[in-house]
Amino acid sequence: MKRLLFVLVGILVPLVVSAQENQYLIGESDLLEISVWGEDTLSRQVTVRSDGYISLPLAGDLKAADKTPSQLQSDIETAIAKYVKEPHCAVIVLEPRSKRVYVEGQVNQPGEYILDRGMVITQIISRAGGFNEWADTDDIVILRREKGEQIRIKVNYPKIVKGKHENIPIHPGDTIIVP
Template sequence: MKDGADQRIHFGLVVIVLATSLSAQVLAPTQTHDKIPPPVETASLDKTLVPSSVKPHDGSFVIGNDDLLAINVWKEPDISRSIPVRPDGRISLPLVGELQAAGRTPLQLEQEIAGKLRNYIAEPEVAVIVQQINSAKFNILGEVAKPGSYSLVGETTVLDAIAAAGGFKDFAKQKSIYILRPNPGGGGENRIAFNYKDVIKGKKTEQNIKLEPRDTVIVP
């Protein structure tokens, strides 16, 4: 009897071991074909699906005529577009209509567009970015090949302005150039001397100042 009981116990242990081995083989993924794909990173999805709360513009910048604006309304491609500010300072958008853009900051324009879109869209997300600044201009007059008004792009110096205007005419007084800069508070202009001959020789290079909007370079 004892031998029979031992045989039954031994047989039961064998069955348990075989069952455990088979279940492990079924559940465990193979290393060559059944690789489990990595989990989807929800953070990366959020970056593409959720509009950023950080607006890429300077809140102190004031939009002007001829500036090129990129207006993006999240999930509304029919409204989103690049649009220039007209000479009358206004723009026109679907569902929004006419808006005054010149004289306002991008943030102010965002808020007005969003307010008008709430009549049609629940919680509209609007971003206004100044793609190209065309309203900031300087003038160069006098004995240059192409006098006139030019867009102030980037950090434009007096030498850059002269080059943009095609250089000097034959009788230009290159040592007597000056810049007229309106005073910030209004009422008159500040006169800044510029000696072209000295600057190109590496002397008094501080005279080659960066121009500001509404500066006028005079080449006598």
């Protein structure tokens, strides 16, 4: 039974990691599940620290930020290889906390959204269900933190849609306000 479980985990976990690695770079505050086969004491959930590192027994501090789950998996296996014979582990992003954006105001589904790499304002507004009937699409504001200060970016959505203005890239932590 135990062998069957390891075979199933060995098949399923790489699929999860493969799906994640094409789309996701780990960031600060992300919650990760680290599973080391046959070493329950090393398996755990960890949060990526503000310096971009995680701490694991035997492995010490490892840089996690700006790596895919597959890259971090390889780093962990290398780090614990001195102590664990033929280590195999999996890294799963349980909560992608570093890639959140917020859409508030006159949209159909205001709230918190997970930001995919390369998203622009038209895509995040679409994710929020589009504008409701009271939206003032000429005066949208993006609140963004840059170098420790909050900046306001004014957005004229109709001009973006007509191709008269560039579609604005959205950054992790942005708040989009639709008056």
